[in-house]
Each structure stands twice: as C-alpha cells, then as structure tokens.
Amino acid sequence: MIVIGSELMTVLAAKINRYRGCWVTPKLPAEPAVFSQRLYYSLQVWQQQGIKVVWLTIPSYLSSLIAIAVKQGFDFHHVSHTDGKSLVLTRRLQTDAVIPEFANHRIGVGGIVFNNSGQVLTVVEKHDMQRRPGHFKFPGGAVDRHEMLRDAVVREVYEETGIRGKFNGIVGFRHYHKGQFGTSDFYFLCHLTALSTAIAPCPEEIGIAQWMHVDDYLTTESVIGFNKAMLKAALSKQYLTTTEVEMIVSISPEEYEVFL
Amino acid sequence: MIVIGSELMTVLAAKINRYRGCWVTPKLPAEPAVFSQRLYYSLQVWQQQGIKVVWLTIPSYLSSLIAIAVKQGFDFHHVSHTDGKSLVLTRRLQTDAVIPEFANHRIGVGGIVFNNSGQVLTVVEKHDMQRRPGHFKFPGGAVDRHEMLRDAVVREVYEETGIRGKFNGIVGFRHYHKGQFGTSDFYFLCHLTALSTAIAPCPEEIGIAQWMHVDDYLTTESVIGFNKAMLKAALSKQYLTTTEVEMIVSISPEEYEVFL
The missing domain is CATH 3.40.630.30 (Gcn5-related N-acetyltransferase (GNAT))
Known part of the structure; x- marks a missing residue:
C-alpha cells in the first residue's frame, strides 16, 4: 500500500x-x-x-x-x-487529568411477595438443594441492562415461581464488595402483593417454590438472619415507594425511577 | 522460533x-x-x-x-x-450457554446534612454558576471502587464543603438509565448530622457552599422538585438505616453493608 x-x-x-x-x-x-x-x-x-x-x-x-x-x-x-x-x-495527555471510572456494580432484586393468607413466597434454588437444604430465600435475580427495579422484580418472581405480583416498594438492600469479576453489587429487596396463587416453579433454576406462613419462615433455623430481617421490615410496611418528582429538564420520565 | x-x-x-x-x-x-x-x-x-x-x-x-x-x-x-x-x-462452545453480564451501573451519593439551627448544607457546582445559577444541590459525588455508601457520602461532603458529617441513613434514591458510557446509575441521598459548622468550599468544584434554612430551600424556585422531595423525606426521618444482620457464612462483615 x-x-x-x-x-x-x-x-x-x-x-x-x-x-x-x-x-x-x-x-x-x-x-x-x-x-x-x-x-x-x-x-x-x-x-x-x-x-x-x-x-x-x-x-x-x-x-x-x-x-x-x-x-x-x-x-x-x-x-x-x-x-x-x-x-x-x-x-x-496531562498528568493531573481525571479519567472517570466505568461501571463497577451489578444489580440484583428479590421479591418479598405476600398473599392474603398471611403467607410469603419462598424458594430453594436448585443448586442449594444438596449443599444448603432448607435455605429458603425470596425469588429474584439479576436486573437486565436498562431495566427498572420495579419491572425486574416482577419479571424474576414470575419466571422463577409463575406468580404474578404487584410492586409496592423497596424494603431494604445489601451492598456487597466481592461480586463476580471483581465488581460490587446491590441486592434490593422489594415488597410485592401477589396477584395469583398457583405456583409453577422454573424447572431449570428452582428446586422448591412454596407459600410459607410468615411465622414459620421467621422461626425456621436454616433461614439466614438477613432474610428474616428483611421480612420483618417488609411486614412493618416501612419501605421506600416510587414517586413522581420533577427532575432537571434533560431527563425524561422513561429514563429513571425514584424511591423515597 | x-x-x-x-x-x-x-x-x-x-x-x-x-x-x-x-x-x-x-x-x-x-x-x-x-x-x-x-x-x-x-x-x-x-x-x-x-x-x-x-x-x-x-x-x-x-x-x-x-x-x-x-x-x-x-x-x-x-x-x-x-x-x-x-x-x-x-x-x-454451546449455543444455549449463558454468559453473565459485567457491571453496568455507576454509583453516586449526595448528603442532606442538617445542623442544629434548622439549616441544610447546599452547594452550587462551579460549572452550574453560569448556566444554572440558583441550582442549589446537596454535596456529593461518585462512590469509589469498593467503598461503602456510608463512607463515600461523608468523604464527598467533606471534600466539597469542609463539613464533617455523621451518617444516619438512606433517604431515597434515583435509578437512571442514560449515564456516561451507556451505563445506568444509582444516586443515593443520605441523611447526615453536621459535626462542624465552618464551610470551606472545594475551589476546583464548588462555586457556592452555604447553610440554608430548610424553609428557604423548599421555597426557592430554582431548586428542582427532586431535591425538594428528598429534603422533605429527610425531614420526616423515614429513612433506611444500616443494620447488622447475619449473612451466609462465606461473607465477612467488612465486605458488605445492609440498609432496611
């Protein structure tokens, strides 16, 4: 050439x-x-x-x-x-130049789903069936790229358990620094109301999916303290709810969600 | 060779x-x-x-x-x-193989810092002085890699205003999908109590840093609705607080923080 x-x-x-x-x-x-x-x-x-x-x-x-x-x-x-x-x-090109960091967090959601019989929706993941039987968790999973938390949790609950839920708010969250690929992560626990009752567990991911009375869940020894604390907080109904507020003009409503 | x-x-x-x-x-x-x-x-x-x-x-x-x-x-x-x-x-190597996504979120924090005279700490960023004068915000910035939210907000408030603060909890947050580099971001508003009073604004970043009476802040027209809503929520003292809870054994306490 x-x-x-x-x-x-x-x-x-x-x-x-x-x-x-x-x-x-x-x-x-x-x-x-x-x-x-x-x-x-x-x-x-x-x-x-x-x-x-x-x-x-x-x-x-x-x-x-x-x-x-x-x-x-x-x-x-x-x-x-x-x-x-x-x-x-x-x-x-200048030694004092600041280079902003790229994304370093992955996001997950879990749904604390209540029916009107005082029960909460729980799952045991398939890969926990052997090594941690009785490790009842809340259904949930990873938030997709550009997905809202309120949509992600409803989708994950449905995929894992077949239950349709209505999103009410954010109960609490964990911020963790030893995630996959050296990243950190957030895991948000959400309050949901069940809109259906018949469970259809995802055969690939879920070993057990069942309704448990909240008292049974809180007294089951194999359930970790973190999940019990989140359930108690959800029962107290003190959660952050999604709100419409005025943002700066350059941001349009489809691009964000606010909780307070 | x-x-x-x-x-x-x-x-x-x-x-x-x-x-x-x-x-x-x-x-x-x-x-x-x-x-x-x-x-x-x-x-x-x-x-x-x-x-x-x-x-x-x-x-x-x-x-x-x-x-x-x-x-x-x-x-x-x-x-x-x-x-x-x-x-x-x-x-x-198999068409149905799932490849987990890398991190896609950047994290920021803002501090709603109260003194004991009914005032809140506010700043106007230097680059807003011309184009958005009166755009009083809360001090804050990006969370460093592997930094806790509770530490990041105290550090940023100090760097921008010289005020030492005590972290009390998370008032609310915004989840936004049009961040830099095509990423999404979270911006967490935190409730802080001031431990000092004399303001020393960061000369590189901050145009104005001042204490404002909360009523003045809430009635200033150039303050956006989002910040007013967060201040009102902070005044109601309904925020998520950091809590010690039992996690699964493989996670040690220095590696996470929990809010509920």
Missing part, C-alpha cells in the same frame, strides 16, 4: 468535549501502519491543543490496532456495547 | 468452574503463532469435554493476541483491573 506523506500527517477525526477530553471517531484507518502513523501525529497535535485525555474506541473487527494503541501509551478502559462490541482505551 | 509439534498440541492451562465455564490462565504464550495454534487445539478439546463457555484474559502487554482470539470467535466481555489492566473475552 502506498500512502502519500500528507495523508499520514492528518489528525484523526475526533470530538472535543467540555472537559477537554478528545473522543476519536471509531471509523479508524484499518491499515495498521497508517493508523500507527496518524495516531502518533494526532497525539502531538492534541497535546499542543491542551487536550487532557484521549478516548479511543476500537471495534473488535479492528482489534489488530489495539496493540498499536497500547504501544503509544493507551490503557484499557472498558468494553462498549454501543454499535457492536468495542474496546475503549484512554491516554492521559 | 522453532517449536516442536507436540508443544503446539498442548491444551492451554485453564480452570473449569461448576457451570462448565473454562477460565484460561492469563500466562499465555507470547508468540502469536504459538498462541493461535494452541488456542485452536484447546478449543477443540474443550468442546469435546462439554465446556459451555471459554473465558480468556489477555493482559495489555500481550494485546497483539487479541486479534487472534477474535479471529477464533471470541467476543469482548470486560476490562479487568485485577493484576493490571487486561481484556476478558468469551467464546460460547
């Missing part, structure tokens, strides 16, 4: 934000030698322009460019899911 | 977990041709062994191997911070 000198001396297309961060447009030159040369030249220009941090997004189909960026001082930042998978890398 | 055939036919070192996931040991052959050959051979063996998902961790100093893994069907999963930065990639 023949490239004229002037093309190699062209700054890569980029957008500068108000923090003097420079986001390079992901349409990168696919030819490694060209990319290397142009990135090198661009960094010099950006440095002179007072840019603090360069953000570089490399799509997986151009992954041979990653090693070149690393050689020029770039650091892995996060995997982006916008328009297919890509790796976002950063390079500080 | 000369490599004997038998070395290329050696399965990469790996650990198999209970979900039939195979985590390849990050000590990979640095030579691209050797890595490519051994990865290809290993995938065949793992497929025969009934492995569902292969997890491959490539440290940034071996980033020339990333393109090889992509060519063999691997997908970017996340950037790991364990032992320096590395890229974790996945490859499904």
Whole structure:
C-alpha cells in the first residue's frame, strides 16, 4: 500500500468535549501502519491543543490496532456495547487529568411477595438443594441492562415461581464488595402483593417454590438472619415507594425511577 | 522460533468452574503463532469435554493476541483491573450457554446534612454558576471502587464543603438509565448530622457552599422538585438505616453493608 506523506500527517477525526477530553471517531484507518502513523501525529497535535485525555474506541473487527494503541501509551478502559462490541482505551495527555471510572456494580432484586393468607413466597434454588437444604430465600435475580427495579422484580418472581405480583416498594438492600469479576453489587429487596396463587416453579433454576406462613419462615433455623430481617421490615410496611418528582429538564420520565 | 509439534498440541492451562465455564490462565504464550495454534487445539478439546463457555484474559502487554482470539470467535466481555489492566473475552462452545453480564451501573451519593439551627448544607457546582445559577444541590459525588455508601457520602461532603458529617441513613434514591458510557446509575441521598459548622468550599468544584434554612430551600424556585422531595423525606426521618444482620457464612462483615 502506498500512502502519500500528507495523508499520514492528518489528525484523526475526533470530538472535543467540555472537559477537554478528545473522543476519536471509531471509523479508524484499518491499515495498521497508517493508523500507527496518524495516531502518533494526532497525539502531538492534541497535546499542543491542551487536550487532557484521549478516548479511543476500537471495534473488535479492528482489534489488530489495539496493540498499536497500547504501544503509544493507551490503557484499557472498558468494553462498549454501543454499535457492536468495542474496546475503549484512554491516554492521559496531562498528568493531573481525571479519567472517570466505568461501571463497577451489578444489580440484583428479590421479591418479598405476600398473599392474603398471611403467607410469603419462598424458594430453594436448585443448586442449594444438596449443599444448603432448607435455605429458603425470596425469588429474584439479576436486573437486565436498562431495566427498572420495579419491572425486574416482577419479571424474576414470575419466571422463577409463575406468580404474578404487584410492586409496592423497596424494603431494604445489601451492598456487597466481592461480586463476580471483581465488581460490587446491590441486592434490593422489594415488597410485592401477589396477584395469583398457583405456583409453577422454573424447572431449570428452582428446586422448591412454596407459600410459607410468615411465622414459620421467621422461626425456621436454616433461614439466614438477613432474610428474616428483611421480612420483618417488609411486614412493618416501612419501605421506600416510587414517586413522581420533577427532575432537571434533560431527563425524561422513561429514563429513571425514584424511591423515597 | 522453532517449536516442536507436540508443544503446539498442548491444551492451554485453564480452570473449569461448576457451570462448565473454562477460565484460561492469563500466562499465555507470547508468540502469536504459538498462541493461535494452541488456542485452536484447546478449543477443540474443550468442546469435546462439554465446556459451555471459554473465558480468556489477555493482559495489555500481550494485546497483539487479541486479534487472534477474535479471529477464533471470541467476543469482548470486560476490562479487568485485577493484576493490571487486561481484556476478558468469551467464546460460547454451546449455543444455549449463558454468559453473565459485567457491571453496568455507576454509583453516586449526595448528603442532606442538617445542623442544629434548622439549616441544610447546599452547594452550587462551579460549572452550574453560569448556566444554572440558583441550582442549589446537596454535596456529593461518585462512590469509589469498593467503598461503602456510608463512607463515600461523608468523604464527598467533606471534600466539597469542609463539613464533617455523621451518617444516619438512606433517604431515597434515583435509578437512571442514560449515564456516561451507556451505563445506568444509582444516586443515593443520605441523611447526615453536621459535626462542624465552618464551610470551606472545594475551589476546583464548588462555586457556592452555604447553610440554608430548610424553609428557604423548599421555597426557592430554582431548586428542582427532586431535591425538594428528598429534603422533605429527610425531614420526616423515614429513612433506611444500616443494620447488622447475619449473612451466609462465606461473607465477612467488612465486605458488605445492609440498609432496611
């Protein structure tokens, strides 16, 4: 491939934000030698322009460019899911530049579902049947990307037990720092009212799903203190409820939920 | 480099977990041709062994191997911070295999700090001074990696205003789906009691930091409804408090916090 000198001396297309961060447009030159040369030249220009941090997004189909960026001082930042998978890398051009962290929390929900006979919905997970029999928990699971807590808990309760529930509020939560992949997590316990009674446990995940009288649950020894405390709090009906409040104008109501 | 055939036919070192996931040991052959050959051979063996998902961790100093893994069907999963930065990639060997998602939430905290004169601590951020004057907020900021909410809010209030506070509980929170980097976020409002009175605003971030009488705050038009609602909830003293409860044995008390 023949490239004229002037093309190699062209700054890569980029957008500068108000923090003097420079986001390079992901349409990168696919030819490694060209990319290397142009990135090198661009960094010099950006440095002179007072840019603090360069953000570089490399799509997986151009992954041979990653090693070149690393050689020029770039650091892995996060995997982006916008328009297919890509790796976002950063390079500080000023030593005091602040690089905001990527997401570091995973979110789970559990449903404390009451029927009108003084009973609560409980499950034993299939993989607990052998090692922790009697470990009755509340149905629940992971919140999907961009899913609301109020929707996630209703969905998970239904998937695991076949019970339809109505979301009432957030009873409490646990914040935990030894999650999968070195992340932290939140596990939110939600108060729900059952809208149906017939249980149909998910055959893949659930060993037992059953209604238990709340007194039986609170006195069962194999139930952990955390779950008992959450049930007691749910019974006291002191939970955070979802509320409509005015946000700053740039946020639209489908994009958030508020509890207080 | 000369490599004997038998070395290329050696399965990469790996650990198999209970979900039939195979985590390849990050000590990979640095030579691209050797890595490519051994990865290809290993995938065949793992497929025969009934492995569902292969997890491959490539440290940034071996980033020339990333393109090889992509060519063999691997997908970017996340950037790991364990032992320096590395890229974790996945490859499904069974079509129904479930690959758990990486973290997708960032966490922030705000402090509703009361003194004993019926006043609340408020700030206007420096970058709001021009475009949104009178946008009095509560001091706060991002929770650090593996930091507790109760510690983060006390730290942020101090950094932004110089006020020492005592954490009392969680008043409410917002869950928002249009965060930076395509992530979602949680913003937790916390109830604090001031332990000092003299304000020393952070010169980099804060334009104004001042005590405001709660009635003045609630009747200031430029304060958004969200912050007014949170202040009212804080005044009602109905917040989730931190509690000691028994967890499953594998979790130690320094690793979590519980609110209910």
